[in-house]
Amino acid sequence: MTSRRHFLGMAGGAIAAATVSRPALAALPEPVIETSASTRPPLHPSTGRPYNPVVTLNGWTLPWRMNKGVKEFHLVAEPVNRELAPGMIAHLWGYNGQSPGPTIEVVEGDQVRIFVTNRLPERTSMHWHGQRLPNGMDGVSGLTQPAIQPGKTFVYEFVAKRPGTFMYHPHADEMTQMAMGMMGMWITHPAKAHPHISTVDRDFCFLLSAYDIEPGSALPKPSTMTDFNLWTWNSRVFPGIDTLNVRQHDKVRIRVGNLTMTNHPIHMHGHEFTITGTDGGPIPHSARWPEVTTDIAVGQMRQLEFVADEPGDWAIHCHKSHHTMNAMGHGLPNMIGVEQGELAERISNLIPGYMKMGESGMAEMGEMKMPLPANTLPMMTGDGPYGSLEMGGMFSVIKVRRDQKPGDYSDPGWYTPRKGTVAYEYGAAPPEAHRAEHAAHRDASVEVTVKKPEAGHGH
Amino acid sequence: MYGLAKQARCLTLVSAFGLMLGGCAHLDRATLLEHTQRDLALSHPASLTDTSSDINPLLARPLDRAAAERLMLLHSPALRALIRQAEADIAQSAASGRPANPVLGFTRLTGPEVEIERALSIGLFDLLTWPQRQRVSTAAQQQQQLQLSMTLLSELRAVRLAWVDAVAAQQQLSYAEDVAESAAIAGDLADKMQKAGSISALDLARQRAFAAEAANRLTEARLHTQQQRERLIRQLGLNDEQAASLALPEQLPDLPATARSAEQINQRVKEQRLDVRLARAALATAAAEQSLSLPESYTRAELTLHAKRTGPERSQGWELGVALPVFDTGELTRQGMDARTQAAALQLDATLRRAGSSLRSQYGDYLTRFDIARRQRSTLLPLREQIAHENLLRYNGMLISVFELLDSAREQINTVIDTIEAERRFWQADAALESELLGAPTLSTGDQP
Numbered sequence: 001m002t003s004r005r006h007f008l009g010m011a012g013g014a015i016a017a018a019t020v021s022r023p024a025l026a027a028l029p030e031p032v033i034e035t036s037a038s039t040r041p042p043l044h045p046s047t048g049r050p051y052n053p054v055v056t057l058n059g060w061t062l063p064w065r066m067n068k069g070v071k072e073f074h075l076v077a078e079p080v081n082r083e084l085a086p087g088m089i090a091h092l093w094g095y096n097g098q099s100p101g102p103t104i105e106v107v108e109g110d111q112v113r114i115f116v117t118n119r120l121p122e123r124t125s126m127h128w129h130g131q132r133l134p135n136g137m138d139g140v141s142g143l144t145q146p147a148i149q150p151g152k153t154f155v156y157e158f159v160a161k162r163p164g165t166f167m168y169h170p171h172a173d174e175m176t177q178m179a180m181g182m183m184g185m186w187i188t189h190p191a192k193a194h195p196h197i198s199t200v201d202r203d204f205c206f207l208l209s210a211y212d213i214e215p216g217s218a219l220p221k222p223s224t225m226t227d228f229n230l231w232t233w234n235s236r237v238f239p240g241i242d243t244l245n246v247r248q249h250d251k252v253r254i255r256v257g258n259l260t261m262t263n264h265p266i267h268m269h270g271h272e273f274t275i276t277g278t279d280g281g282p283i284p285h286s287a288r289w290p291e292v293t294t295d296i297a298v299g300q301m302r303q304l305e306f307v308a309d310e311p312g313d314w315a316i317h318c319h320k321s322h323h324t325m326n327a328m329g330h331g332l333p334n335m336i337g338v339e340q341g342e343l344a345e346r347i348s349n350l351i352p353g354y355m356k357m358g359e360s361g362m363a364e365m366g367e368m369k370m371p372l373p374a375n376t377l378p379m380m381t382g383d384g385p386y387g388s389l390e391m392g393g394m395f396s397v398i399k400v401r402r403d404q405k406p407g408d409y410s411d412p413g414w415y416t417p418r419k420g421t422v423a424y425e426y427g428a429a430p431p432e433a434h435r436a437e438h439a440a441h442r443d444a445s446v447e448v449t450v451k452k453p454e455a456g457h458g459h
Numbered sequence: 460m461y462g463l464a465k466q467a468r469c470l471t472l473v474s475a476f477g478l479m480l481g482g483c484a485h486l487d488r489a490t491l492l493e494h495t496q497r498d499l500a501l502s503h504p505a506s507l508t509d510t511s512s513d514i515n516p517l518l519a520r521p522l523d524r525a526a527a528e529r530l531m532l533l534h535s536p537a538l539r540a541l542i543r544q545a546e547a548d549i550a551q552s553a554a555s556g557r558p559a560n561p562v563l564g565f566t567r568l569t570g571p572e573v574e575i576e577r578a579l580s581i582g583l584f585d586l587l588t589w590p591q592r593q594r595v596s597t598a599a600q601q602q603q604q605l606q607l608s609m610t611l612l613s614e615l616r617a618v619r620l621a622w623v624d625a626v627a628a629q630q631q632l633s634y635a636e637d638v639a640e641s642a643a644i645a646g647d648l649a650d651k652m653q654k655a656g657s658i659s660a661l662d663l664a665r666q667r668a669f670a671a672e673a674a675n676r677l678t679e680a681r682l683h684t685q686q687q688r689e690r691l692i693r694q695l696g697l698n699d700e701q702a703a704s705l706a707l708p709e710q711l712p713d714l715p716a717t718a719r720s721a722e723q724i725n726q727r728v729k730e731q732r733l734d735v736r737l738a739r740a741a742l743a744t745a746a747a748e749q750s751l752s753l754p755e756s757y758t759r760a761e762l763t764l765h766a767k768r769t770g771p772e773r774s775q776g777w778e779l780g781v782a783l784p785v786f787d788t789g790e791l792t793r794q795g796m797d798a799r800t801q802a803a804a805l806q807l808d809a810t811l812r813r814a815g816s817s818l819r820s821q822y823g824d825y826l827t828r829f830d831i832a833r834r835q836r837s838t839l840l841p842l843r844e845q846i847a848h849e850n851l852l853r854y855n856g857m858l859i860s861v862f863e864l865l866d867s868a869r870e871q872i873n874t875v876i877d878t879i880e881a882e883r884r885f886w887q888a889d890a891a892l893e894s895e896l897l898g899a900p901t902l903s904t905g906d907q908p
């Protein structure tokens with residue numbers, strides 16, 4: 001096993017599956033299983049044509065073998081236990097030990113053969129989202145192929161024609177299987193210099209997925225349409241999402257695909273970026289414009305590119321503020337300004353352990369760290385150098401450092417700003433604000449009167 | 460003179476004889492209480508016979524069930540009235556076992572001469588059937604004694620039920636207060652939310668209505684507790700002062716570790732049941748009366764000794780009166796007695812047949828109440844506690860509102876109330892089974908208030 005792992009050039013944490021019988025898989029590449037949810041360093045190709053590998057956020061790239069000029073991969077669809085963040089394990093379905101599955105990286109023009117083994121209790125298939133390929137390789141069960149029954153292995157084979165960023169996911173009982181976390185990234189690197197594809201110093205990728213897991217449980221509910229409570233990047237939520245660590249002045253590409261049921265406006269602090277490509281292909285320079293937020297619709301892929309020239313810890317997150325939260329109750333009353341006073345004491349007498357919350361907002365939730373149901377993450381959490389971050393879900397940090405070495409993806413820790421560049425508290429009491437006379441007498445009870453449009457004023 | 464003296468001697472003899480026989484046949488108070496006490500299988504001896512006991516020590520601390528029984532037996536005027544009434548009935552029965560007293564007649568007539576006549580009459584038949592009458596009297600007294608046992612047993616059951624209900628109601632009341640408090644808190648919180656502008660008029664009205672309903676239920680619960688306590692006070696026969704000082708235990712006793720086994724229940728001999736013994740005694744009385752009634756109706760006979768003095772003349776003699784069975788041949792009476800005896804025999808048969816079913820039914824009720832109460836306490840209550848705890852965790856995580864948290868607390872408290880209710884019904888079934896085992900048949904006591 002060790003030699004094989006060595007041959008495959010895998011980092012620690014990946015193990016060859018010992019459970020599949022050798023004779024049965026004699027012709028198959030041995031599947032490689034990943035046991036950890038941490039970000040693996042880029043997998044530099046030791047066989048096949050060269051390319052600049054990507055870094056999969058809290059993920060990894062699947063090793064392959066060359067077989068008479070064909071790049072062979074082995075994906076195993078199976079139930080997995082995925083840590084969404086420390087303190088919560090989700091029971092998902094995924095590939096090769098994790099959800100999402102490993103990233104597949106190939107080079108434009110590669111002949112690719114993928115073995116897909118089904119270790120799920122139900123049939124599945126594999127759709128290569130966005131690829132040009134023979135119709136029979138498109139992976140729509142019932143339409144282009146019979147479904148892969150449990151215990152069976154199917155072989156997909158095609159040429160990776162277009163360079164770009166793609167995804168893979170099942171097209172059998174799709175609602176259930178995607179809600180259970182079955183998906184992965186596919187990167188086709190350009191074979192040679194491409195006018196619309198730039199060479200970058202750091203290339204990150206992740207998929208957006210969402211889960212509805214009842215607090216205190218572990219298995220997502222596949223029939224949920226809109227009320228998801230865990231918004232993830234590569235099946236991780238803040239503070240479980242690794243930071244994107246770059247060197248100052250690096251050219252950085254971030255590839256983001258959306259396999260949730262709604263759109264996500266991904267917003268980055270401190271820099272402008274451009275969208276350089278979608279799963280439809282690279283975008284000509286003339287069609288690009290600067291942005292700080294890009295909305296990624298369902299089933300779409302976006303490539304963000306920017307030069308990380310501002311050192312610091314820059315937030316990157318979905319701009320739907322509910323999506324930077326973990327599980328929370330919907331339809332809770334707003335308790336702001338509701339002074340509980342002696343009521344809180346009465347409740348405590350009745351319910352020992354009761355703490356009043358929400359009287360002045362919800363931020364105290366991030367600080368109080370009260371016991372929660374088992375296997376449940378706080379709605380808002382995370383500590384930064386200046387206190388509680390009060391975040392969750394789709395949130396991470398791009399850490400730009402002058403001294404981050406090329407090829408070093410490790411976390412440099414919190415940013416130390418130059419003196420005098422951090423917002424500070426004003427030393428004196430603020431002056432009394434000037435208010436217009438009528439504003440001071442504003443009364444909530446004043447009725448709003450709506451003047452109805454009168455006849456004859458039509459236009 | 461001689462005649463009268465002889466008569467007087469004869470009378471003395473008769474009286475002495477009568478007293479002797481009567482003494483044997485009369486169930487005296489001490490024996491009555493002793494027998495009754497044995498029938499009731501009272502665990503605290505001398506309860507019935509010991510009237511000198513001071514009840515103040517019993518009232519000085521919370522009154523447990525055994526103390527309540529003892530207190531009623533010692534002290535309740537109603538209960539003691541029942542005993543006195545039984546004594547009176549028994550005395551009457553004993554009296555009816557004796558012959559009618561001899562009648563001394565004295566006539567003084569004045570005419571040409573003063574005429575004085577003395578006569579002593581004795582019912583011959585009474586004397587002849589004396590042993591039979593004694594049998595009737597003894598049977599009747601035994602029946603009355605058993606009837607007293609039966610009545611007291613039903614009083615004991617009543618005091619046990621009243622005690623269980625009063626303790627349970629009082630125990631439930633404190634939880635009913637918590638339920639109302641949780642609703643009141645929700646209502647008060649809604650008021651504060653209205654000031655902050657975070658609740659609709661609709662939801663506010665709902666919360667207030669809910670709090671008002673809860674307050675009403677609490678008022679009902681208070682009344683119920685008071686009513687049950689008063690029921691117990693009446694059953695115990697306490698006066699106002701004693702009633703005021705009556706304290707009850709805070710909770711019902713713990714459930715027994717195991718229910719009474721079927722073997723324990725089946726060991727009871729049917730013949731020893733009170734209802735069976737009572738029916739048998741009734742039959743014995745009827746049979747004895749029947750044997751007496753056969754000759755009585757037409758052999759009424761009376762012997763009278765006469766002593767007469769008319770002026771200086773004296774005469775004496777006797778007179779025998781016999782009733783002739785012309786109009787009443789005794790046939791109807793005989794038929795009636797016969798039917799009465801048969802009725803008593805059938806009644807005994809019916810009682811024997813009913814006893815088995817009644818016991819099985821009561822035991823079934825007892826077992827079911829035990830199962831439900833145990834599941835309520837050892838399974839449901841911990842689960843409700845866990846649910847409340849999980850809800851607190853959810854509240855901590857801002858997954859549910861404080862209103863849902865209060866709902867959950869209320870649910871938990873209601874389960875405590877339900878648990879006490881289940882235990883109340885168990886102890887009722889237990890009291891009923893206890894009576895049933897001694898032989899006081901009970902219908903389902905489950906829905907006794």
Ligand SMILES: [Cu+2]
Nearest residue numbers: 264318320323
């Ligand atoms: Cu979003």
